[in-house]
Amino acid sequence: MEVKHIMRISKRKTQSGFNIIEVMVAVAISSVLITAVYQTFHSQQRSYTMQNEAAAMEQNLRGSLYLLTKELRSAGYNPQQTPTDSSVPATNFRFVTSFPAPNNLFTVDYTKHSMVAFTLDSNGDGTIASTPNNNEQIAYRFNNAQKTLERFNDITHQWEIASSNIDAVYFTYFDQSKNITTNPANIEYIEISLLARTGKPDSKYTNTHVYTNKEGVNLCPACVGDHYHRRLLTTTIQIRNKLITAS
Numbered sequence: 001m002e003v004k005h006i007m008r009i010s011k012r013k014t015q016s017g018f019n020i021i022e023v024m025v026a027v028a029i030s031s032v033l034i035t036a037v038y039q040t041f042h043s044q045q046r047s048y049t050m051q052n053e054a055a056a057m058e059q060n061l062r063g064s065l066y067l068l069t070k071e072l073r074s075a076g077y078n079p080q081q082t083p084t085d086s087s088v089p090a091t092n093f094r095f096v097t098s099f100p101a102p103n104n105l106f107t108v109d110y111t112k113h114s115m116v117a118f119t120l121d122s123n124g125d126g127t128i129a130s131t132p133n134n135n136e137q138i139a140y141r142f143n144n145a146q147k148t149l150e151r152f153n154d155i156t157h158q159w160e161i162a163s164s165n166i167d168a169v170y171f172t173y174f175d176q177s178k179n180i181t182t183n184p185a186n187i188e189y190i191e192i193s194l195l196a197r198t199g200k201p202d203s204k205y206t207n208t209h210v211y212t213n214k215e216g217v218n219l220c221p222a223c224v225g226d227h228y229h230r231r232l233l234t235t236t237i238q239i240r241n242k243l244i245t246a247s
Contacts, residue, residue, distance in 0.1 A: 053198035054229060057165065061196040061231055064149055064163040068192055069237050071138055075118035076241035080126040083244050086185075090127045093119050094243050095184035099137045100128055103154050108139070110182040113171050113217075115141040116190070117152075120241070142169035149194075167230060168195035168211065168219035174236075180215075185243065191236040195219050201227035 076094030085091050089100040095118045097108045108117045117139035119128045129136045139152035141159065149163040174189040175181045193213040211219045211232050223230065 049200070050198070050202055050229070053200055053202075057196050057198050057229070057231055060163055060165060061194060061233055064166070064196070065192065065194050065233055065235060067162065068140060068149075068194070069235060072116070072118070072190060072192075072237055073240055074120050074122075075138075075239055076243060077120035077122065078241060078244060079121060079124045081244050082121070082126045092128070093121060094239075094241065095187050097184060099139070099154075103137050103152070103157060105157060106139075106152075108184075110173060110184055113173075114144075114169060115139070116171050140169075142166065147197075163196075165197050165199050166195065167197050167223060167228075168193065170213055170217060170219055172213065172215060172217075187239060189236055189238050191215075191234065193217075193219060193232065193234045195223075195230060195232045197223075197228040197230045202229060203227060205229060 078093045082091055082093065084093050089096070089098065089104070095116070097110070097117070098104050098106070099117065099119070108115050110116075117137075119137055120135075121128065122134055122136050123129065135154075137152070137154045140162070141150050141152075142148075143150050143159070146161075147164065147166055148161045149166045149169055150159040151162040152158075153160045170193040172191040172193070173181050173184075173187045174191070175183075175186040176188045178189060181187060191214065195211050205227055207223055207226055207228060207230065209230070210224060211230065213219060213234055219232070220230075
C-alpha cells in the first residue's frame with residue numbers, strides 16, 4: 001500500500017508544469033532572440049531603404065546633368081549666321097544676361113556662378129522668337145532655398161523644377177584660352193558641378209566630406225555634419241556654336 005502511495009506521488013511530480021525559474025529563463029531567451037531578429041530586420045530594412053535612396057540620387061544626378069549638357073551644347077545655334085547685336089535682344093544669340101520680351105523677367109549675374117541663360121535660333125528664321133514654345137530662350141538656375149535645379153519655362157514665364165534634392169549647382173565659365181571669365185560674350189567652355197543628395201537622411205551616417213569643384217570652391221559648406229549621402233559630378237563642355245558679330 002505504501003509503495004503504491006509513493007508511486008502516485010512520483011507520478012504527480014513528473015506531470016507538474018514549469019516552475020517560475022524555468023519560465024523566467026524561457027522568457028529571457030525569447031527576448032534575446034526577438035531582439036536579435038528585430039535588429040537584423042531593422043538593419044536590413046535600413047540598408048534596403050538607403051540603397052533605393054542612393055539609386056534614386058544617382059539617377060536624378062545623371063538625368064539632370066544630361067539635360068543641362070544637352071541644351072547647353074545648343075547655345076547660340078544660328079543656322080542663318082545672323083550677326084549678334086547686343087543692343088537688339090531679338091538678334092542676340094548665345095549667352096545673354098536677359099531675354100527679349102515677354103521673358104525679360106530676370107537678369108543673370110554671371111559673377112555668382114549659379115545661373116546661366118542662352119538663346120538659339122531653333123526654327124532658323126534669323127531671330128529669337130518672342131512667341132512661346134519655340135525653345136529659343138533657355139535658362140537654368142540653382143534655388144538654394146528649395147534645393148532644386150530650375151529651368152525657365154518660356155510658355156508660363158515661370159521657373160519650374162527640373163530636379164529636386166540638389167545641394168549645389170555651380171557654373172564656371174571659361175574663354176577661348178580657358179581662363180575663367182564672367183563676360184557672357186567670351187564664354188567658350190562651361191564647367192558644371194552638380195551636387196545631389198539622397199531624399200532621406202541616414203541616422204547612422206554623418207557626412208565629413210567637403211565637396212569642391214576643380215577650382216577648389218567649396219560647393220556646400222553647410223553639408224558637413226549632417227546625415228545625407230551625396231554624390232558630386234563635374235563635367236566641362238565646349239560650346240560648339242560660334243558667336244557671329246557684324247563685320
